Structures are given as structure tokens and as C-alpha cells.
Amino acid sequence: MAGVDWLWILHPFLAVVLVYPLVGVVVRLAVQTRARRLQKQNLPVTVGRDHSDLGRWLAAAVVMVVLIALSVVIGTKVPVAEFQGGLGRAIQLLLVLVGTIVSLLALWRCKRPGLRLAFSLITWAGVLGLGAQPEVWRLSDNPLTPAFWQSHYWAGVGVTGLMLFSLGARAEILRDIRMRRMHVTANVLAALLFLTQGLTGTRDLLEIPLGWQKSTIYACDFHAKTCPSLDPNAQP
Template sequence: MTLDNWLTLLHPALAVIVVFPLIGIVVNFAWATRQRRLQIKAGNKKSKIPPVVGRDHVQLGKWLSASVVGIILVAFAHAILSKNIIKNQLFTENPPQAIFIVLMFALTIASLVFLYQARAKQWRAIFATLTGMGLVVLGSQDGVFRRSAEWYISHYYYGMIAALLMIFSLAIIDEIYKDKSLFWRRVHIVLNSIALLLFIGQGITGTRDIFEIGLYTPPPGLIFLGL
């Protein structure tokens, strides 16, 4: 296998090793947190569910959001680098475009870092917006396979929407605990339920795309022989 083949496997490998296990853990803690809250509301003050599940849900949810954005950036970086920057010799033929892409990666990562550190509502909104815009701009670059003609079964669009929902959830964490009307908590539950369905779709469409790549990729022996 070539280096490019190994780099192609990096995105799905990270999904299997990091992202999907985190999804399972976060969903489990989310369910436990809700069950504990309902038990206490019903008058059961001695719930068997430990109170730390809420804290663990929040902390691991933050890790999940970062991992989702990170794994998408990894996929974009490989696709844009191999199928656009190197293939089209972008730094030679179109240096401003190449520099713009590099800056967008840097700004997106920086915005995500600042989003984690921001406390004021307006700054969280700003950095969440910048992070989301960065993903959208990078995803629109040449080299990224989007399957736009079949957007409803597109691994790209499922992942992009899920990532934007993760970023939004990250931005409203403080509001969930401050809002006594439970509006933001309900929004969080609904949007992340949608995100969970999208992650399931990601697992299906990602497997399909790997299968399709295999159909059109010569066996390693033929690659080695230059056939």
C-alpha cells in the first residue's frame, strides 16, 4: 500500500477507534443523567445512579465534539492535499488559493480552541460560528468528495450537519444549566437525537464509501508492479 492509501484509512480508523466509542459512552451517560433527573423529580432522592453522570456526560460530550470536528478536518486535509494542492500544484499555480486553504485550517482550529475557552455568551456564539464557517468553507474546496447529486445519502453532508450540531451543543452548554425554563435543555436533546441518527448514517455511508473505493483501487500487488 502507498502512503496515500494509508492516509485514506486514517479518517475511518479514527472514527472506529475514537469517535464511535465516545458516542456510545456519551449517549449512555446522557440516558443515565436523564433517568436520574426524572427519579429525583418523582421524589426518589436516593437514586442508584451516581450524581457524577451529569458531569461525566458534559466532559465526554466536549471530547466528542472536538473529536468530530477533528476527524472531519483530518479527512478534509487529506482530500484537499492529495487531490487539489499536490495534484494541481497549487502552491505554484495558484499560491493565494493555497495560502487561503492553509489559513482556513489554522483559523478553524483556533476558533474551536477559543470556543472551549470562551465564557461570555457572545464570544461562544462568535467562535462557534467561525468554527462552523471554517468547516463549510474547507468542505467546499476542490478535492473533497461531497456526492452532491445524492446529498440525502451523502457521507459528507451527514458528517457536516452532525459536526455543526456538535459545535452548537458545545456553544450552549452554559445556557442549558442557566435556563430555568428548560428550553435549551430540550433543544439540546432534540438536536443531539438528530445528531445520533446522523452518526448512524455516517457509519452506513462511510462503510459504503470505503467499499466503493475498494472497487476502483487496484490490489497492492498491481500498484507495486505499476500496473
């Protein structure tokens, strides 16, 4: 494997060793927090705080892992000399990436509700903006087609938005029962999306060839499921 191939598996590697273990811990703490609130179990008073704190780390980890994936795809899809838009577009995309990370850091630290809402939306907009680039492969952009709902990209964007909602509304979730219920609903959906991400991510990994294989693999007709013969003298 070449260096660029290792970069392409960085996203699934981080998801497996960082994001999904955090998901398991946060879900477990969420169940314990609810059980303690309903006085069904005698649990330590720290479970709620631990759930909230680790939830923040989970949200930040999800955003960063997605940004890493988008950056690698955009930056390595084609050789530098063939990069569409040249240096000007590369600088613009780099500024979007840096701005998204800065917005995430600001969201992590700021206290005012209006600023938290603004930075949540800015961070998500940055993810969407990078994801809209032509280098990023998406099964479909039409929500009326089945392929859209099978897309690893769109499910990832959706779960990122849900994580940013939980991060941005953390203070309100702690003190408002309506926001808490919305938080529970959003994160049940997020848990389902994480499950589908595990499936669609594995599927997509099987479809990504190594760098030295791409010229041959991409010459195939994926609809007809045929590939050109490597031997010009071979009989059809």
C-alpha cells in the same frame, strides 16, 4: 499500500477507535443523567458532569476528525505539481484550516455567550469552507435530490454543526430547560446522523481505490458500469 493510502484511511480509523466509542459513552451517560433527574434511578451525582465533560471531548473530536478528512482529501487528491490554484491557494486553505482549529480552541476556553456563539459559527464556517473545495467529493449539493440526503459529506457537516451547538451552548443547556430540550432534540438527530455516517462511510470506502489503481478505475464509465479493456487486442 502507499503512504497516501494510509492517510486516506486515517479519518475512518479515528472515527472507529475514537468518535464512535465516545458516542456510546456519552449517550449512555445522557440516559443516566435524565433518569437521575427524573429520580427513576439512584445514580451517582457525577453522571451529569461526566456526560457534559465527555460531550465536550466528543464535539471537539468530531470537528478534528472532519478537518483531518478534508485536509487529506484536498492535499492528496492530485500531485502537488497539479494542485489547482498553486501555492497561493494552498496558503489560503492552510490559513482557513489553522483559523478553524484556533476558533475551536477559543470556543473550548471562552465563557462569554456572545463569543461562544461567534466561535461556534466561525468553526462551522471553516469546515464548510474547506468542504466546498472541488477536491472534496459530494454526491450532490442539491437538497432537492435523493443523492444529497445519502451524502456522507453533508451528513458529516450536519452532525458537526450539531456538536458545535452543544459545545457552544453548554452553559445555557445546564441552566435553561428550553435549551436542554433543544439539546436533547438536536442530539437525537445527531445520533441518527452518526448511524447513517457509519453506513455511508463504509459505502464510500468501498468506492475509493488505492493510489496505484486510480488511473485505471477512474477511466471507467460509472454510469454505464463499463471499463476500457486493458488489452488493446482484446475483443469487445
